[in-house]
Amino acid sequence: MRLFLALVPPPALRRRFGELADTAYAHCSGKRVPDDNLHLTLAFLGEQPERQAEELADWLSGTRVAPGQWRLDRWGHFARPGIVWIGGEPESDLVQLQQSLRAELEDIGIASQPRRFTPHVTLLRRAEQPPGPSLPDFAEDWSYTRAALVLSEPIGQGSRYTPLAWSRV
Template identity: 55%
Template sequence: MRLFLALTPPPELRTRFGELADLAQARCGGRRIPDANLHLTLAFLGEVSPTRLDSLAHRVRQLKVQADSWTLDEWGCFRSPRIVWIGGARPDPALQRLHSTLWQELAALGFEGGPSRYIPHLTLLRRAERLDTPKLPAFRIDWPYCQVELVHSVTGPGGSRYTTLARSRAVKG
């Protein structure tokens, strides 16, 4: 099973992110990520044995995630895989802490491979023909979040399909 932990935007933000993806695709070309698949990956686990799923899902359901907000206000790209993304111009300490905490929890379950550097981003395009992000319009979107999801990714002829398997608990204020 191909799994990852993510923040999933609410429908109204997915729509707004989709509008930005349309702008990016018009300028840069490439394959647009469908609105339903837009998310912020916090921890990519890759292929995980189904025998480990119950303990992982249980751990995710026990997590308490402090409500916070992430400000997205910057276009970016990864040149080698030709990805166009949006993210925050300034580091977000709360998001960095959440990422670190998740990898500590995962390590306790025997998962390895946490990245040495984490760049929070929302992928909008893959295989972009041009990485011309400086000419894209300015924007600012605040994304309130309070829950992490364990997501199963299945790749098929029509692209990837995501299914949420477990959600963390939200802690308000």
């Protein structure tokens, strides 16, 4: 089972991110991430056996995530994989959350990525060109209260993301 920990935006904010993905696609082409898959990855856990997934779900269900807020207000691009994303300044609470979850995972023997955390929401993969100045300015505030353990299942030419467990509020 391919797993990761993530923040999942509430439905209205996810729709807004989808609108930004449409705007980016019109400029950059590539493969648009479906609205249902839009998220912020906190820790990629890779392939895990089913029993480990159950233990991770139990662990996360007992973990409390401190509420926080993150302002997204910039376009970004990872050139090598052709990723177009939106993000913002990494708020200290968000960075602290990611680091504490990674440390807890290491304590229970689970290695995770990324070591270097660049908070972002991927909108496009295999983009043909980076975002340019013609993309509109935007500012969206994301209030988060919990994290999800997410299963990534390959389907067709993409993936379906299914939350398996949530942290407690």
